[in-house]
Amino acid sequence: MTESCVLRMESISKSFPGVLALDKVQFELLKGEVHVLLGENGAGKSTLMKILSGAYVKDEGEITIDDNLIEIESPAHAQKLGIGIIYQEFNLNPYLSVAENIFLGREPTILPGIIDWKKIYRDAQDILDSLCVEIDAKQIVETLGVAMQQMVEVAKALSLNARILIMDEPTASLSNKEIEALFKTIKKLQDDGVAIIYISHRLEEIFRIGNRVTVLRDGKYVDTKPVSELTKDEMVKMMVNRDLDDHIPKIKAEIGDVVMEVENVSVKDRLQDISFKLRKGEILGIAGLMGAGRTRLAKTLFGAEKISKGKILVDGVEIHMNSPRDSINAGIGLVTEDRKNEGLILDLSVKQNVCLPNMNKFINSGLINSRIENQAVDNYIDKLNIKTPTRNQLAIYLSGGNQQKVVLSKWLCSDAKIFIFDEPTRGIDVGAKTEIYQLMNQLVAKGVAIIMISSEMPEILGMSDRILIMRNGRIAGELSDTDASQEKIMNHALGEAYEAVL
Numbered sequence: 441m442t443e444s445c446v447l448r449m450e451s452i453s454k455s456f457p458g459v460l461a462l463d464k465v466q467f468e469l470l471k472g473e474v475h476v477l478l479g480e481n482g483a484g485k486s487t488l489m490k491i492l493s494g495a496y497v498k499d500e501g502e503i504t505i506d507d508n509l510i511e512i513e514s515p516a517h518a519q520k521l522g523i524g525i526i527y528q529e530f531n532l533n534p535y536l537s538v539a540e541n542i543f544l545g546r547e548p549t550i551l552p553g554i555i556d557w558k559k560i561y562r563d564a565q566d567i568l569d570s571l572c573v574e575i576d577a578k579q580i581v582e583t584l585g586v587a588m589q590q591m592v593e594v595a596k597a598l599s600l601n602a603r604i605l606i607m608d609e610p611t612a613s614l615s616n617k618e619i620e621a622l623f624k625t626i627k628k629l630q631d632d633g634v635a636i637i638y639i640s641h642r643l644e645e646i647f648r649i650g651n652r653v654t655v656l657r658d659g660k661y662v663d664t665k666p667v668s669e670l671t672k673d674e675m676v677k678m679m680v681n682r683d684l685d686d687h688i689p690k691i692k693a694e695i696g697d698v699v700m701e702v703e704n705v706s707v708k709d710r711l712q713d714i715s716f717k718l719r720k721g722e723i724l725g726i727a728g729l730m731g732a733g734r735t736r737l738a739k740t741l742f743g744a745e746k747i748s749k750g751k752i753l754v755d756g757v758e759i760h761m762n763s764p765r766d767s768i769n770a771g772i773g774l775v776t777e778d779r780k781n782e783g784l785i786l787d788l789s790v791k792q793n794v795c796l797p798n799m800n801k802f803i804n805s806g807l808i809n810s811r812i813e814n815q816a817v818d819n820y821i822d823k824l825n826i827k828t829p830t831r832n833q834l835a836i837y838l839s840g841g842n843q844q845k846v847v848l849s850k851w852l853c854s855d856a857k858i859f860i861f862d863e864p865t866r867g868i869d870v871g872a873k874t875e876i877y878q879l880m881n882q883l884v885a886k887g888v889a890i891i892m893i894s895s896e897m898p899e900i901l902g903m904s905d906r907i908l909i910m911r912n913g914r915i916a917g918e919l920s921d922t923d924a925s926q927e928k929i930m931n932h933a934l935g936e937a938y939e940a941v942l
């Protein structure tokens with residue numbers, strides 16, 4: 441790694457109404473390094489990167505690129521300077537093809553005004569292939585799942601030949617295989633001298649690919665250190681400024697009667713013969729690889745997929761679910777993995793997002809009791825440490841992780857008796873994860889039943905009373921909490937369990 445400095449940000453400040461998002465922050469980037477930017481939800485990471493990518497204008501401070509003092513004026517200007525960014529939120533046009541998205545606004549032409557479609561598709565396909573993803577460049581983005589859309593974002597950034605590449609939580613919705621492909625790409629880019637700024641809440645990743653780490657806390661610069669000089673605990677301490685007990689605080693609840701029965705449920709071509717029982721007070725973990733059918737199962741139990749065979753009973757009564765409304769009425773709540781699209785209304789306030797779907801709770805003799813409403817919202821803002829100036833802040837202005845906490849609050853505020861959590865702590869910082877586990881403990885203590893889909897092994901092993909493992913749309917195995925281990929789960933998920941037995 442050559443030690444030349446490609447970027448220096450000094451004394452950068454940025455405020456929004458009621459929020460000092462960045463307070464005299466510094467950041468330095470060397471050629472060919474992977475520099476990790478670390479901090480809790482709302483610490484200011486994305487804001488700092490948006491200033492660098494031209495999406496926000498800084499209030500004060502200096503930016504030097506290759507020793508030249510630069511005012512970054514717009515995203516187009518940043519691109520010209522060789523700065524590429526993969527945003528935390530997707531920025532793709534769902535109705536265009538993958539290739540069109542990758543080259544949007546800078547389509548190569550054969551003659552002036554005549555787009556070279558052949559080249560667009562060929563170049564896009566080359567980049568996709570180099571990422572080892574099975575995406576056809578001609579496919580319409582809307583038809584892709586979250587993980588594949590993320591890979592298109594990556595491909596788009598790579599196509600810019602950036603010298604400085606910003607990745608804001610690129611792996612949040614990727615499978616292990618895709619993460620490995622991304623890491624390989626990162627290594628290759630690094631060898632070519634590209635400097636990478638990498639944001640992630642998955643601390644293990646930092647040890648695999650990071651060279652140095654800079655920590656922000658509450659909009660302030662904390663420190664910059666080589667990754668090799670830090671332990672995970674030290675990183676966490678720099679982020680949260682206190683020692684954090686990262687053991688998972690499971691409190692076993694009393695397991696009661698069966699509340700949900702799933703009998704031989706199939707969904708055409710997707711799910712085969714799924715059967716299980718869920719009991720009150722139980723957390724049923726669902727493990728499996730990405731694409732094994734876990735999210736499909738969650739949607740099916742929520743009435744968002746058409747069942748071709750089998751039935752679902754709640755409290756012994758068969759539920760005919762033609763839409764999510766039917767399942768909400770049956771007391772089922774689903775916190776989706778794609779919270780940005782399915783869970784949150786960006787133009788509404790934090791309070792409205794939490795309270796509107798649960799209005800019946802706050803109406804007293806025909807009138808809205810706003811005091812109780814405010815209490816309820818403030819309770820979640822406090823418990824989940826949602827970083828917002830007031831309960832009336834629009835959701836769009838919250839940081840990625842804090843938006844997710846709002847979606848969780850909305851559901852926690854409901855009276856559901858069965859919760860389905862699809863990747864409940866994705867994008868949530870280490871400190872707030874523990875708070876979410878505590879809330880799950882409180883829910884099951886009240887007799888609520890939880891189905892928890894998760895790719896995080898410690899979470900599955902730490903919080904589940906029982907674990908189902910899915911593979912190819914089927915339930916491939918079941919483990920009790922006392923019997924479960926990472927290895928056994930992986931065996932079932934990969935399908936080698938049977939060979940091991942033979």
Ligand SMILES: Nc1ncnc2c1ncn2[C@@H]1O[C@H](COP(=O)(O)OP(=O)(O)OP(=O)(O)O)[C@@H](O)[C@H]1O
Pocket residue numbers: 456457459460461479480481482483484485486487488528827828836837838839840841842867
């Ligand atoms: N456009 C905006 N208007 C108002 N406030 C904003 C805006 N953008 C960011 N903020 C606020 O600035 C602070 C920093 O947010 P930022 O998105 O940079 O956090 P982050 O470190 O990226 O967090 P996360 O890990 O959750 O993504 C937060 O309090 C956020 O609510």
Ligand SMILES: [Mg+2]
Pocket residue numbers: 485486487528608839840841
């Ligand atoms: Mg962010």
